[in-house]
Amino acid sequence: MKLLYWLDEWLTLARDEQQARLPMVGGDLLGDVYVKYDFVDLNRPLLFLFSPAGTDVQEHDLHDDFAPWGYRLAKKQNVNVIAFQHLGKSNWFRNRNVIFFLEQIATMLDPFEQRLGYGLSRGGFAIGSFARLLKLDQVLLFHPVSTKNKQLAPWDDRSSTDIAQQFDWEGAYHDLDLGDAKGYIIYDPTNRIDRSHAKRYPQLKHLRVFGMGHGTHATYLNKFGFYKQVAVDFILNQDIDIAQFRQQTRTLRFKEDYYKQLNRANKNSAHRLGLLSTAHRILIDEKQAHIQEHQAQIDIQPLIDVALKHQETHPEDAIQLLEVAQQLAPDDPLVAHKLKQLE
Incomplete structure (x- = not known):
């Protein structure tokens, strides 16, 4: 020692x-x-x-x-x-x-x-x-x-x-x-x-x-x-x-694993499993609202600017950039319009 x-x-x-x-x-x-x-x-x-x-x-x-x-x-x-x-x-x-x-x-x-x-x-x-x-x-x-x-x-x-x-x-x-x-x-x-x-x-x-x-x-x-x-x-x-x-x-x-762990821990209680099922459905709605909240805070304009700058010389790359922008802001009308034009 x-x-x-x-x-x-x-x-x-x-x-x-x-x-x-x-x-x-x-x-x-x-x-x-x-x-x-x-x-x-x-x-x-x-x-x-x-x-x-x-x-x-x-x-x-x-x-x-x-x-x-x-x-x-x-x-x-x-x-x-x-x-x-x-x-x-x-x-x-x-x-x-x-x-x-x-x-x-x-x-x-x-x-x-x-x-x-x-x-x-x-x-x-x-x-x-x-x-x-x-x-x-x-x-x-x-x-x-x-x-x-x-x-x-x-x-x-x-x-x-x-x-x-x-x-x-x-x-x-x-x-x-x-x-x-x-x-x-x-x-x-x-x-x-x-x-x-x-x-x-x-x-x-x-x-x-x-x-x-x-x-x-x-x-x-x-x-x-x-x-x-x-x-x-x-x-x-x-x-x-x-x-x-x-x-x-x-x-x-x-995280889905979170609820999987809870379900395993409470597998012998029908009452708790019912409560967990309700909580999980609420979570899905809350998660979607959380995602939308953060999407609203994302500025996609730089992606659009780069795509427009290179749409003539590199149209495929421009489409890929605009598709990413659309994933981040699915309701943006400008992105949808430009994608329709290029495709």
């Missing part, structure tokens, strides 16, 4: 000397978890990351340039980062080597005055369970999992819960323990298990995204950069712009 030895010596230095020793970059293998760290500036936040489910990294996949989940995103924000990547599919950061490392490093972080935690699903469990130990100030959790202890969460009947019983869910750090941490928890309230886990985080601000699904199943959110936008806002500002967040989720409502 090279980092522990380095920190032990580093802590004996004055603050300006500590800063002069940075950056410090490296990695350690802690049994079935790989940790990679990059300390760049004492005046910047220290961000803890724990990987979510959905990755199956093995020890032979590790190399000098390997980046755990979220590591590259954190580096781009120029913050200090400690990122934990679980190895293998079924891994809940319950390995004693990992816990010992965290207990040791928790006593060596005083120079970093601001500490953040970010995790999805399984990674969010780790952030929540180690938050008090690491003295985290702010956390961002997606798709919450508070514990896999069946006594504490008997309603969590996912298959992952049964598989997770191979680990100790009675010992230290088996349940959420946020300490003084504040922050945000983001989840889909139509997912009954996520909703029940979320209720166990009353000190966090709850942001609900209907139809978001759980974890890696919400691939369309990744596609639209939703997670990244929210995470960057949190890392840079230790805050989330709620108005912008609402606008982002409103945009998602225009």
Whole structure:
């Protein structure tokens, strides 16, 4: 555990000397978890990351340039980062080597005055369970999992819960323990298990995204950069712009995948499916109005000017330009007239 030895010596230095020793970059293998760290500036936040489910990294996949989940995103924000990547599919950061490392490093972080935690699903469990130990100030959790202890969460009947019983869910750090941490928890309230886990985080601000699904199943959110936008806002500002967040989720409502996710989540409720069908029909009308509103704001005159300029020498190109203009403004009489002339 090279980092522990380095920190032990580093802590004996004055603050300006500590800063002069940075950056410090490296990695350690802690049994079935790989940790990679990059300390760049004492005046910047220290961000803890724990990987979510959905990755199956093995020890032979590790190399000098390997980046755990979220590591590259954190580096781009120029913050200090400690990122934990679980190895293998079924891994809940319950390995004693990992816990010992965290207990040791928790006593060596005083120079970093601001500490953040970010995790999805399984990674969010780790952030929540180690938050008090690491003295985290702010956390961002997606798709919450508070514990896999069946006594504490008997309603969590996912298959992952049964598989997770191979680990100790009675010992230290088996349940959420946020300490003084504040922050945000983001989840889909139509997912009954996520909703029940979320209720166990009353000190966090709850942001609900209907139809978001759980974890890696919400691939369309990744596609639209939703997670990244929210995470960057949190890392840079230790805050989330709620108005912008609402606008982002409103945009998602225009995606058909959004309603497909909702329908799957509510497939056993005829009443909810009926409400969703009505909402979907309203959405179609709203989407059309949204498109028309933006079309009205588009200035097609430059396209028309170029088409008219080249209609004699390059009539086919002029037609293509006018066809694009017509798609943007289907009711424009000049475009329709010129197209009729050229065709």
